[in-house]
Amino acid sequence: MAKKIIQKTKNPMPLQDPHERAHNFDEVALGYTVDLAVLEAKRCIQCKNEPCVAGCPVEIDIRKFIQQVADRNFEGAFHTLLERNVLPAVCGRVCPQEDQCEVKCTLGIKNEPVAIGRLERFVADHGALLKFTDDTPPAPPTGHKVAVVGSGPAGLTVAADLAKMGHGVTIFEALHKAGGVLVYGIPEFRLPKAIVQREIDGLKHLGVEIKVNHVIGQTFTVDELFTELGYEAVFIGTGAGLPTFPKIPGINLIGVYSANEYLTRSNLMKAYQFPIFDTPTIRGRNVAVIGGGNTAMDAVRTSLRLGADNAYLIYRRTRKEMPARVEEVEHAEEEGVQIMMLAAPTAVLADEKSRVRAMRCIKMELGEPDASGRRSPVPQKGSEFDIEVDTVVFAIGQGANPLIRNTTPDLPVNKWGNVLADDDTGATQKAGVFAGGDIVTGGATVISAMGAGRKAARAIDTYLRNPSVDGYSPTDI
Amino acid sequence: MHRILSKEVLAPDVVRFWIEGTHVARKRKPGQFVIIRINDEGERIPLTIADVDKTRGAISIIVQGVGKSTRQLNAMAEGDAILDLAGPLGRPTELHPNRTVCCIGGGIGTAVVYPIACGFKALHGDVTAIIGGRTKDFVILEQELRAVADQVIVTTDDGSYGEKGLVTDALRRLIAEGRTFDEVVAVGPLPMMRAVVEVTRPLNIPTTVSLNPVMVDGTGMCGGCRVSVDGEQKFVCVDGPEFNGLLVDFEELGARLRAYREQEQEALKVYHEQQACRAQAT
Numbered sequence: 168m169a170k171k172i173i174q175k176t177k178n179p180m181p182l183q184d185p186h187e188r189a190h191n192f193d194e195v196a197l198g199y200t201v202d203l204a205v206l207e208a209k210r211c212i213q214c215k216n217e218p219c220v221a222g223c224p225v226e227i228d229i230r231k232f233i234q235q236v237a238d239r240n241f242e243g244a245f246h247t248l249l250e251r252n253v254l255p256a257v258c259g260r261v262c263p264q265e266d267q268c269e270v271k272c273t274l275g276i277k278n279e280p281v282a283i284g285r286l287e288r289f290v291a292d293h294g295a296l297l298k299f300t301d302d303t304p305p306a307p308p309t310g311h312k313v314a315v316v317g318s319g320p321a322g323l324t325v326a327a328d329l330a331k332m333g334h335g336v337t338i339f340e341a342l343h344k345a346g347g348v349l350v351y352g353i354p355e356f357r358l359p360k361a362i363v364q365r366e367i368d369g370l371k372h373l374g375v376e377i378k379v380n381h382v383i384g385q386t387f388t389v390d391e392l393f394t395e396l397g398y399e400a401v402f403i404g405t406g407a408g409l410p411t412f413p414k415i416p417g418i419n420l421i422g423v424y425s426a427n428e429y430l431t432r433s434n435l436m437k438a439y440q441f442p443i444f445d446t447p448t449i450r451g452r453n454v455a456v457i458g459g460g461n462t463a464m465d466a467v468r469t470s471l472r473l474g475a476d477n478a479y480l481i482y483r484r485t486r487k488e489m490p491a492r493v494e495e496v497e498h499a500e501e502e503g504v505q506i507m508m509l510a511a512p513t514a515v516l517a518d519e520k521s522r523v524r525a526m527r528c529i530k531m532e533l534g535e536p537d538a539s540g541r542r543s544p545v546p547q548k549g550s551e552f553d554i555e556v557d558t559v560v561f562a563i564g565q566g567a568n569p570l571i572r573n574t575t576p577d578l579p580v581n582k583w584g585n586v587l588a589d590d591d592t593g594a595t596q597k598a599g600v601f602a603g604g605d606i607v608t609g610g611a612t613v614i615s616a617m618g619a620g621r622k623a624a625r626a627i628d629t630y631l632r633n634p635s636v637d638g639y640s641p642t643d644i
Numbered sequence: 645m646h647r648i649l650s651k652e653v654l655a656p657d658v659v660r661f662w663i664e665g666t667h668v669a670r671k672r673k674p675g676q677f678v679i680i681r682i683n684d685e686g687e688r689i690p691l692t693i694a695d696v697d698k699t700r701g702a703i704s705i706i707v708q709g710v711g712k713s714t715r716q717l718n719a720m721a722e723g724d725a726i727l728d729l730a731g732p733l734g735r736p737t738e739l740h741p742n743r744t745v746c747c748i749g750g751g752i753g754t755a756v757v758y759p760i761a762c763g764f765k766a767l768h769g770d771v772t773a774i775i776g777g778r779t780k781d782f783v784i785l786e787q788e789l790r791a792v793a794d795q796v797i798v799t800t801d802d803g804s805y806g807e808k809g810l811v812t813d814a815l816r817r818l819i820a821e822g823r824t825f826d827e828v829v830a831v832g833p834l835p836m837m838r839a840v841v842e843v844t845r846p847l848n849i850p851t852t853v854s855l856n857p858v859m860v861d862g863t864g865m866c867g868g869c870r871v872s873v874d875g876e877q878k879f880v881c882v883d884g885p886e887f888n889g890l891l892v893d894f895e896e897l898g899a900r901l902r903a904y905r906e907q908e909q910e911a912l913k914v915y916h917e918q919q920a921c922r923a924q925a926t
Contacts, residue, residue, distance in 0.1 A: 341863045343681055343688070343728040351865075380730035382863055386667050410867040412877065419870060419877075419896055421903040428866035436687065436860065442914050445687035445713055446860070447907035521899035568864050569882055 173274065177282040178207045182498075189471045189502035192355045192439060196260070201239075204289040208236035210274065211281045218271035219283060224618025225258075225324070227251040229268055229283055236286055245294035248287060249301050253327035253370060254320065254617065256295065256362045257349060259288025262614045263492050295365055305373065306333035311631040314339060314398040316383045316571070319347025320613040321404035321604030323370060324620030325627070330373040332628050337398070339381040344435060347406055349613070351435040352427070354465050356472065360434075384570030389578065389600060399634075400599045400627045403586060404620065407605035408568020412561055413457075417515030422449055422523035426458070426466045426562035433469050448473065451558025455479045455526050457512055458562030459489035460610075464496065466560045467504050478504045479554065483511040483531050483544040509533075511544065513551060515559055525553045565610055585609055593623030599634070601627055645725040649702055654784045655777070657709040658752060659718045660694070666701030668693070668731045674763035675737030675854065675886055678703065679862040681728035682717055689713050690859045690881075692756040693732060703729075706755035706784070712911040733862045734885045737829075737852075741767040746818070746825045747793070748811050748840055749775045750832020754785050756854050757831045758792075765792050772823070773797070774814045776832075780805035812839045825849055830889060834898050841889045853889035855880050858903060871897050 181197040182188075188195050199207065217230040228247050235244035248255040264270075264284035272280030311334045315322045318340040326336045344350050349363045371377065383389065383405075392398045410425030412418045429448070432438040436446035454470035456463050459482040470478045480499065482489060485508050489496060500506065509531045518524040530550035537543035567584030578597045579587045586595060586602040593601040603619030605611055649662040668678055677692045695704040709715040720726070737760050745764045749757035754775045761771050771792065776799040777783040783805060789796050797814045798806030807814055811832070830840035831854045844851040857880050859869040864882035871878055872893035878884065 341730065342861060343730070351861075380728050381667065382730055382733065385731065385733055386671060409864050409879070409882075412867070412870075419872060419900065421900060425867040428860060428868045431860055431866050437685075441907065442712075442911045444685045445911060447904045447911070449903070520902075521896070570864065 175278040177279045178203050185501035195356050199289040207282050208233045214273045219268040222268040222271040224614050225252050225621050241293050242299050244290045245299045254366045256291035260358050309333040312398045313400045314392045315402045317404040318345035319406050321616035321620040324617040325402045325624045326375045328624030330375045337376045339383050340379045341382040343379050345377050351431045384574045388574040403602040404604045405606045407565040407610045409566040415514050420517050420523050423559045426462045429560045450474045453477045453556040454558040455556045456560045457481045461491045463562035464491045464499050466562050480506045481510050488541045525555050527553050592626035646729045647725050651722050655782045660706045662702045662704050665703045665729045669696045669701050669703050672696050672732040673736035674759040676732035676734050678731035683727050694755045708752040711908045712915040739763045743826045744770040746772045746828045748830040750836035753832030758785050774811045776811040838894045851889040852886050854885045
């Protein structure tokens, strides 16, 4: 029998031209066509041990859905995804597959792995185009009521899973729009908001109720969700809350933003369409973004689209240590982002109107590995230099939002204010209260938050059926 | 959607609304604010809750039409609906019982001071209110405050009503007459709050101010509302809106309030043009 010849590399993702896309907010990646998807799916060797599934935090039956695509059974593939993932179009776009399912792909040992993420995105989008719907009948109503705080990836996952189990679920969202970081943080050009809305509509179809403009900790406390509104369990998925700024002079000048604010103005509030939309933003000509993660990439690429002539990304280590996805860094560079490695700001300098006129930086070199295992940057004495900028955006991480902590004194948190929750169940030490996502782990990924939501849903289901099993095991923390 | 139950013009470009908002009314304490968004294109506007009516599940806000959004809000009518209402936000006023307090409101700031005065009075405080406006027409909530406070002094810049002068002139006079206060609460334009603090600082009178910086989400997420208080970074939305006025960096706050001046003027211009077009069409 002739040996099957395998195409060594992934079928490339069709992209918008870098010069064009750097000036619009339309999606960068255009998605596979049907033929490309089938071709890519046929690269999968359908290996028995399917290591890719173990790499997926929400345990999608990857081998099965890829076979279905190869067989052109797109509806079947769509249902296979939905069984495990309520946000396939989102995950297909923003999951770091290269560190999860794809890194484990057998094909990847000698060649490039199967483009699982691109296929997931194709199936979700194609399914939406052909109006496939989730037709699995929901479980009979259990009569139990669960409150989910926050409508980001963790909250949406826990809500969908619990609704499918027959529980009554209400999501409380502080902002005016559901989706959390998917709507305020990740830009349109990477994750179109219509796609997020489509997946959230799918949740409503499952019977999940979403209450926007409800700030838990203020509108209702966690305790009031139990005592006044009669919920039997509460899941806290409020995300990474409070932006951090470095302790250097000039951070309160006009033109200095946290990445949260810069991205929220543009994404959630649509400031890039000002004055059609009312929220303004500063359209800097020379913009410096500080950080090396995906949020920093999103911010610096947004600045180009807002009209920057020079968009600098300033990172204190080197490319190798950047936490951002390689693909995002590459896209940013193609679009004209100028990456300045081994540099860190020491001061933001003002003009006479308290606006940013420049940023003073210092050169760094890499020293010994720190706690994170990455070589830590060491400032080089006397190497200060100024770069002329009018806008500075800090994307250097976040603290925990205090609103729930302040009003729920019996909910234990760590020294950074993150909620202490069991790794396997999301259970906290407060009876009936579960937590997951960035509020527990600090800033991480969409899919890890979804994985935490999945685990918490199982534990909440068990708890509702038998409240004496609270799933909390102190040794797991 | 949140229906406007009633609308009343209190002063030129200053309107009091009562709006449906059961979820906000039930929890609100003096000093807290809401975020309002008029429609899908709207920005998130932080506004102090001036009063609540728990039986009707309604809140009252007092709005001064300055930029596009506040003017658009003030053009809305009874029966119209506001798309989004989130709150109550911020920390409540730190009220202590049996206090002798001087509550000072400048212009629209009186709308913020009024619920604070009510809060102190409810705890058996001795409340003196000083409220000021440019002219008689700009003095608001005088009757409401008279119903609550032990003494109400009105000042106008031009002397068209009450005492001629600034609220700080009245405060200085009271102090010169030997009145003592456990606390002064001052809310109004930045220069006014700053001037009050300059009167109270040498006398070491604890002075609370309520700040209204540029804000986006109002829940601690964006950091746009950061101010320096005693050299420390604070977020007005979650750490405030009230702070020790003696420690606030007003200079920096003043600069930050001007961050979007050009865009604000542009938005207002476009709004006026649209209104003119609409008027012509009808």
